[in-house]
Amino acid sequence: MIFDVPVVYNAYGKITGSRVSSSVGFVEVVPFDINVIAGDEAPVVAEWDDVAPEYIGGVQEVPFVEKEHVRVQAGQYWRPVRAYEIASGLPSPLGMVDVRDLDRALTKSAVIGLSKQQNPNTRKNRVPADHFSSVEKTSRDFAVREVGRYLSRFRVIDGLVYERCGQPVILLSEARFEAPEGDDVFRRNRVTNQNYRHWRNNVLRVTTMDRVPSATHPDLLFTLGSFKDALKRVRRMGVSATMEKDAINAYNEARRPRLAEGYMADEFHARAEECAMYLRYFVARVEAKQNELLPAGDHQRLRLYCDLAAAVDLFPEAEAFDIVETAGRAYLERYEEYAEHIHPEQRALKRAVALAENRPVFVDVFSAPSADRGNS
Secondary structure, three states: OEEEEEEEEEEEEEOOOOOOOEEEEEEEEEEEEOOEEOHHHOOEEEEEEEOOOOOEOOOOOOOOOEEEEEEEEOOEEEEEOEHHHHEOOOOOOOOEOEHHHHHHHHHOOOEHHHOOOOOOOOOEOOOHHHOOOEEEEEOHHHHHHHHHHHHOOEEEEOOEEEEEEOOEEEEEEEEEEEOOOOOOHHHHOOOOOOOOOEEEEEEEEEEEHHHOOOOOOHHHEEEHHHHHHHHHHHHHHOOOOOOOHHHHHHHHHOOOOEEOOOOOOOHHHHHHHHHHHHHHHHHHHHHHOHHHHOOOOOHHHHHHHHHHHHHHHHOOOHHHHHHHHHHHHHHHHHHOOOOOOOOHHHHHHHHHHHHHHOOOOOOOOOOOOOOOOOOO
16 A cells, blocks of 8 residues: 655755755655555454553553454564554544554654654655755655655554554553542542552553563563463452452453454464563563673674574464574573573573473374385
8 A cells, every 4th residue: 555755855965156065855755655464364363452440540651542452464463553653633542543544644744753754844845956956965765764664564454554563461560549539439448548549459451562561570471361370360469459459350350352263272372372472571671681681792692592583473383492492492501690580581581491392292193204114
């Protein structure tokens, strides 16, 4: 699907009669193609309700968007883009972006990620040759490349704009709650708070790995197929809570995601999903601290990390398990740290390696070599 985008760039040159060169801004409308995928080629594999719990206080790092889902295409996850993520001024900040919304935002130069390459106040379609008698250099190619790089993250599926995302996971986190003045929530729970009308409880939230806060410990992440385990954990953590315990338990129970038939249907795929989750956690943490965890000059460590990062997109293929089993074990034997509270990425990699090493193995009897082959 073609989108016409006004791209801002600078040109440097001389005008007629001038002895010195000058820099002037220009805008050119450039067509960009965003891939369109049919809905049946990228089926929805998980849906869930991302509704905010009652009385939640403070600003959430990732806003609650009510209805959410992810699709899978060629082994990669895709989620719908929300208006607040790409542009200001769209009708519903938390609503899903369709092709008309994206086209309107691009035409008005309102896309947040392209603020350096767009300027709605600059006259369009005037080329440097119309202004300069001789053009010495221009940033057009760089600007067009940056816009293309930004737009390459999107896909159009069934009229909506999707962005590649991380694996869908269940996140267990502590949230702050605050009852407004005049509400009887405190009286109902027979609790006296001398300072403020607030309390804390543990909340389950379904999200994607790219939205998981960087400080999250791997023990607080669960695959979508492990909802029962996550629910047990959050209940144990909130067993001593007094404020709205029944309400938060009911809320957490209602977070159960709706999975497509066949998604994590057997032990092999469930294990692959869990192994991939811990591996993605490891890759994200190392990438965030690459100067510390990938020191310059240690080429072996970088090579092992690159192998593990490449394996992320291979799940649930058996090749991904093989890479995790070999490269992951080599990484741990060479660089293992014992202070897991300082290096939670090591803990995650240990779990991924253990899952890879203990995975179910299936033998194709039709392709197995004959016992007496070569003896006839």
